[in-house]
Amino acid sequence: MYLSKRGHDVCIVDNMAKRRWEAAVNATPLFTVPTIQDRIRTYKEKVKCDISFRYCDIAENPKLLNEIFDQFLPDAVIHYAEQPSAPYSHISAGAAIETQRNNILGTLALMYSVLHSNPSCHIIKLGTMGEYGTPDIDIEEGYLDITHNGRTARCLYPKKAGSIYHLSKCHDSHNLEFGCRAFNLRVTDLNQGVVYGIDTDETWLDTGLGTSFHYDAIFGTVLNRFLAQAAVGEALTVYGSGTQTRGFLNIRDTLACVEIALLNPAQEGEFRVFNQFTETWSILGLAQLVQSVTTCKIQNIPNPRVEDEDHYYNAKNSALTDLGLDPHLLTVQTIKDMYRSIWKHRKNIHVDRLMPTVKWRG
Amino acid sequence: MYLSKRGHDVCIVDNMAKRRWEAAVNATPLFTVPTIQDRIRTYKEKVKCDISFRYCDIAENPKLLNEIFDQFLPDAVIHYAEQPSAPYSHISAGAAIETQRNNILGTLALMYSVLHSNPSCHIIKLGTMGEYGTPDIDIEEGYLDITHNGRTARCLYPKKAGSIYHLSKCHDSHNLEFGCRAFNLRVTDLNQGVVYGIDTDETWLDTGLGTSFHYDAIFGTVLNRFLAQAAVGEALTVYGSGTQTRGFLNIRDTLACVEIALLNPAQEGEFRVFNQFTETWSILGLAQLVQSVTTCKIQNIPNPRVEDEDHYYNAKNSALTDLGLDPHLLTVQTIKDMYRSIWKHRKNIHVDRLMPTVKWRG
Numbered sequence: 203m204y205l206s207k208r209g210h211d212v213c214i215v216d217n218m219a220k221r222r223w224e225a226a227v228n229a230t231p232l233f234t235v236p237t238i239q240d241r242i243r244t245y246k247e248k249v250k251c252d253i254s255f256r257y258c259d260i261a262e263n264p265k266l267l268n269e270i271f272d273q274f275l276p277d278a279v280i281h282y283a284e285q286p287s288a289p290y291s292h293i294s295a296g297a298a299i300e301t302q303r304n305n306i307l308g309t310l311a312l313m314y315s316v317l318h319s320n321p322s323c324h325i326i327k328l329g330t331m332g333e334y335g336t337p338d339i340d341i342e343e344g345y346l347d348i349t350h351n352g353r354t355a356r357c358l359y360p361k362k363a364g365s366i367y368h369l370s371k372c373h374d375s376h377n378l379e380f381g382c383r384a385f386n387l388r389v390t391d392l393n394q395g396v397v398y399g400i401d402t403d404e405t406w407l408d409t410g411l412g413t414s415f416h417y418d419a420i421f422g423t424v425l426n427r428f429l430a431q432a433a434v435g436e437a438l439t440v441y442g443s444g445t446q447t448r449g450f451l452n453i454r455d456t457l458a459c460v461e462i463a464l465l466n467p468a469q470e471g472e473f474r475v476f477n478q479f480t481e482t483w484s485i486l487g488l489a490q491l492v493q494s495v496t497t498c499k500i501q502n503i504p505n506p507r508v509e510d511e512d513h514y515y516n517a518k519n520s521a522l523t524d525l526g527l528d529p530h531l532l533t534v535q536t537i538k539d540m541y542r543s544i545w546k547h548r549k550n551i552h553v554d555r556l557m558p559t560v561k562w563r564g
Numbered sequence: 565m566y567l568s569k570r571g572h573d574v575c576i577v578d579n580m581a582k583r584r585w586e587a588a589v590n591a592t593p594l595f596t597v598p599t600i601q602d603r604i605r606t607y608k609e610k611v612k613c614d615i616s617f618r619y620c621d622i623a624e625n626p627k628l629l630n631e632i633f634d635q636f637l638p639d640a641v642i643h644y645a646e647q648p649s650a651p652y653s654h655i656s657a658g659a660a661i662e663t664q665r666n667n668i669l670g671t672l673a674l675m676y677s678v679l680h681s682n683p684s685c686h687i688i689k690l691g692t693m694g695e696y697g698t699p700d701i702d703i704e705e706g707y708l709d710i711t712h713n714g715r716t717a718r719c720l721y722p723k724k725a726g727s728i729y730h731l732s733k734c735h736d737s738h739n740l741e742f743g744c745r746a747f748n749l750r751v752t753d754l755n756q757g758v759v760y761g762i763d764t765d766e767t768w769l770d771t772g773l774g775t776s777f778h779y780d781a782i783f784g785t786v787l788n789r790f791l792a793q794a795a796v797g798e799a800l801t802v803y804g805s806g807t808q809t810r811g812f813l814n815i816r817d818t819l820a821c822v823e824i825a826l827l828n829p830a831q832e833g834e835f836r837v838f839n840q841f842t843e844t845w846s847i848l849g850l851a852q853l854v855q856s857v858t859t860c861k862i863q864n865i866p867n868p869r870v871e872d873e874d875h876y877y878n879a880k881n882s883a884l885t886d887l888g889l890d891p892h893l894l895t896v897q898t899i900k901d902m903y904r905s906i907w908k909h910r911k912n913i914h915v916d917r918l919m920p921t922v923k924w925r926g
Contacts (some may be wrong), residue, residue, distance in 0.1 A: 264657060295626060295676035299669050306668060306735070307661050310728075314657030338717035339710060348701060348710055348722070353876070355700035357722035360710070361738070366672075369742055373668070373735040376723070380731055384870040384924050508746040514715070562746050 203404035203411065204457040206251045210464070213274045214238065215267070216283070217259035219304065220414070223290060227420045229555060232430070232547050233412040241411060248407045261308035264315065271319035278324040278464050279316065283308050284374075288332070288365035288507070289420045289560040298366040305370035306377070313381045321387055324467040325378065326460060329393040331449045331479060331517065333372045335362030336510050341517035344391065344475020359475075364509050365562070375475075382473040389472070390463040394456065395449030395479025398425035398532070400543050402454050413453065417544070418555035425450070425488055425532075429541050431556055432496035433548040439557060442505030444486030447515040449479025452530040462525045477519040480529035495537045506558040565766035565773065566819040568613045572826070575636045576600065577629070577645070579621035581666065582776070585652060589782045591917060594792070594909050595774040603773060610769045623670035626677065633681035640686040640826050641678065645670050646736075650694070650727035650869070651782045651922040660728040667732035668739070675743045683749055686829040687740065688822060691755040693811045693841060693879065695734045697724030698872050703879035706753065706837020721837075726871050727924070737837075744835040751834070752825040756818065757811030757841025760787035760894070762905050764816050775815065779906075780917035787812070787850055787894075791903050793918055794858035795910040801919060804867030806848030809877040811841025814892040824887045839881040842891035857899045868920040 206212045216238060224230065236244070242253050254274070258266045260283055271279075284305040285291065291301040309327070316323045334341045337360075346359045358379060363369045381387040405412050416422040417430030428438045451459075459478045468474040483491075489500045505511065523529070530536070544551075568574045578600060586592065598606070604615050616636070620628045622645055633641075646667045647653065653663040671689070678685045696703045699722075708721045720741060725731045743749040767774050778784040779792030790800045813821075821840045830836040845853075851862045867873065885891070892898070906913075 264661065295673070295680070298676065299626065299672050302672060302739075303665070303669055307665055310661050310664060311657070314660065318657070337719065339712040339715045346710070346712065346722070348708070348712075350701040350708065350710075353701045357699065358724065360708070360719035360722040362720065363738070363742065364746075366739075366742070369735075369739055372738060373731075376725070376734060377664075377728075377731055380725065380728070384726075386925075563748075 203245055206253050207249055213254040215256045215258050215270055229418045229421050232415045232417055232550050235414050236410045244408050244410045260311045261304050264311035267311055267315045268318050271315045276323055278326060280460055281312055281327045287421050288367040291365055291367035292560050292562050301367050302370045306373050309374040310377060313378060317385050321385060325389045326463045327378060327391050329375055329391045330368060330371050331393050331395045332368040333361045333363055333393060335364055336513040336515055337362060338514050343477045343518050343521050379473040382471050386471045388468040388470050390468045391475045392459055392478040393475060395451050396423050397451060397453050397456055398423060399453035400540055417551060419558045424485060428489060428492045429544050430551050432492055432498040433544045434551050434553055436553060436556060437499035437501035438489045438492060440485055440489050440500055440502045443511045445484055445511050446509060447482050447484045449482050449517055451480045454530050455480055458527055459522050462522060462527055466525055476521045477517055478522060479519055481531055492537060495534055496541060506561040508562040565607055568615050569611055575616040577618045577620050577632055591780045591783050594777045594779055594912050597776050598772045606770050606772045622673045623666050626673035629673055629677045630680050633677045638685055640688060642822055643674055643689045649783050650729040653727055653729035654922050654924050663729050664732045668735050671736040672739060675740060679747050683747060687751045688825050689740060689753050691737055691753045692730060692733050693755050693757045694730040695723045695725055695755060697726055698875040698877055700876050705839045705880050705883050741835040744833050748833045750830040750832050752830045753837045754821055754840040755837060757813050758785050759813060759815050759818055760785060761815035762902055779913060781920045786847060790851060790854045791906050792913050794854055794860040795906045796913050796915055798918060799861035799863035800851045800854060802847055802851050802862055802864045803869060805873045807846055807873050808871060809844050809846045811844050811879055813842045816892050817842055820889055821884050824884060824889060828887055838883045839879055840884060841881055843893055854899060857896055858903060868923040870924040
């Protein structure tokens with residue numbers, strides 16, 4: 203919707219896998235999400251722009267994906283088709299394998315469809331800041347100049363992912379970087395921080411156009427989950443000490459970043475990496491911010507993940523602001539606006555879905 | 565056979581995929597390879613030791629793999645179950661996806677079967693020196709201490725693989741390194757150089773126990789292929805300038821390295837990396853060595869791969885020799901012995917399978 207309203211001709215390719223994964227773990231978005239077809243119709247009525255839709259499981263049916271590329275002939279493809287949850291990837295061996303199957307084979311299929319149809323089509327891939335982990339050195343944007351025994355080499359930044367899901371994203375990045383080297387593809391990798399937020403200018407057009415807002419422990423990102431806990435009078439569950447620090451960004455900025463990448467494409471053969479976050483927060487700091495607005499309690503619980511809690515964190519993120527990103531920073535007002543929407547729908551919140559059930563060392 | 569003869573109790577798990585891949589690309593080993601069941605029977609007759617065999621596609625049937633682990637209860641597992649050819653992975657989009665599906669999902673299934681059955685089972689994985697690529701700095705054994713902006717971190721050595729196949733091995737390494745961190749697994753990653761050679765003490769027991777020796781452009785490694793070309797009076801085809809330098813080792817040493825890793829297992833939670841090669845050669849240097857024995861011609865042909873030809877190469881490999889590896893180095897005598905065997909079977913060589921048909925930029 204964001205891109206279509208700005209004059210881009212958009213085709214959505216989806217296999218509805220996210221709805222299946224949600225159902226499998228008994229998760230439902232806070233706000234009802236109509237079918238994609240109904241959402242497109244509603245959008246069309248409001249904006250008088252069309253968006254097309256093709257059903258395709260890209261990991262299972264690469265030939266159909268080739269056909270879609272040949273028919274639509276996109277200038278760019280935005281790759282959102284990944285299983286996006288770290289906890290989901292740790293439910294079981296099956297979920298781990300399914301996550302890497304979907305993400306890695308889907309990304310490969312996408313890469314080869316671009317190669318088949320139009321190698322100069324710009325691939326914009328959603329990566330994650332979680333690919334880097336929390337190294338004891340500054341995190342650069344994708345690459346690092348390494349001096350060792352008196353010689354220097356420019357290398358892909360060494361990764362240390364903290365989940366099977368995050369690993370799948372590393373593998374996708376390496377596969378696509380090779381695609382740039384070997385096949386002269388053009389790729390932008392957006393290493394996204396943790397996203398929060400509910401509304402955009404487009405979701406305000408109609409209640410049927412709302413985001414798929416998750417508050418549960420599997421698909422809900424931390425700030426969204428904290429606000430849901432506050433809305434039902436539960437304590438905010440901070441994993442471990444909460445001193446873990448991460449990059450964050452508002453959902454509005456994710457769309458702006460994608461359009462910036464679209465309008466400033468990578469060169470042929472270039473694997474370009476942007477760190478896509480606007481500010482860093484510790485988990486405990488976020489909880490305290492929410493507490494300052496909602497007067498909820500904070501509870502430190504055993505960390506279900508395997509991650510460093512006390513760690514250095516200094517990640518660079520200047521590339522997107524250099525290209526014009528004007529960030530929506532997290533303020534008390536942001537929290538109040540989000541909280542108001544969530545409070546209105548608090549009867550939809552299932553309290554039993556807020557506590558983590560998936561443990562890395564299960 | 566090597567391990568069984570030394571008193572280890574061995575169970576082979578295989579799905580015969582390699583025979584299928586060979587058939588798909590019209591490749592046949594130089595020496596007839598009987599069925600695995602017949603090979604085991606022959607071995608048993610000669611040595612009076614038994615080897616068990618289970619048919620299982622580990623990537624497709626992780627549950628059966630769990631059962632096999634629960635029944636056999638291995639102290640260690642040696643992971644050879646990967647699609648092993650870089651050219652194969654570049655035949656088509658389908659072969660690329662199949663390679664990563666088989667290798668990554670198979671390795672994940674193996675990791676989770678170990679976790680399910682006995683997390684202290686030592687995983688010995690065959691990696692490849694090709695994971696590192698040819699960086700402008702020294703190649704260490706798995707890890708690198710990186711100093712950046714005044715701070716230092718120990719990182720997994722940054723990888724730059726040169727094919728879809730080599731990438732799959734990088735992804736496996738990263739998945740297993742995570743398994744050590746998250747699940748306390750013990751893993752040894754043997755980053756193997758290019759293997760050459762035909763015979764071992766065990767293959768000499770009976771002609772039905774010979775190695776699956778490939779000379780073709782898809783599955784044949786470079787020295788094996790050169791000797792086949794010489795045996796049929798063809799020029800040795802050097803890809804590009806031939807100044808590409810790689811680590812090499814004799815097939816006998818690969819088995820010795822695996823047993824060294826077995827007898828000196830990684831610690832719990834340790835992802836240990838050994839660079840498993842005994843010497844480095846340039847491709848042209850190898851061709852000249854073969855030429856000195858066989859008086860064949862050398863022909864430089866356009867490089868079908870995407871790789872640097874003029875590059876720095878200084879890779880460390882002391883860990884295995886420190887543990888007692890006594891290398892079989894490549895000599896004129898080695899070439900003469902190999903050439904004699906190949907010459908005897910030269911009527912089996914299909915000349916049309918010697919030239920590269922798969923091009924990375926195809």
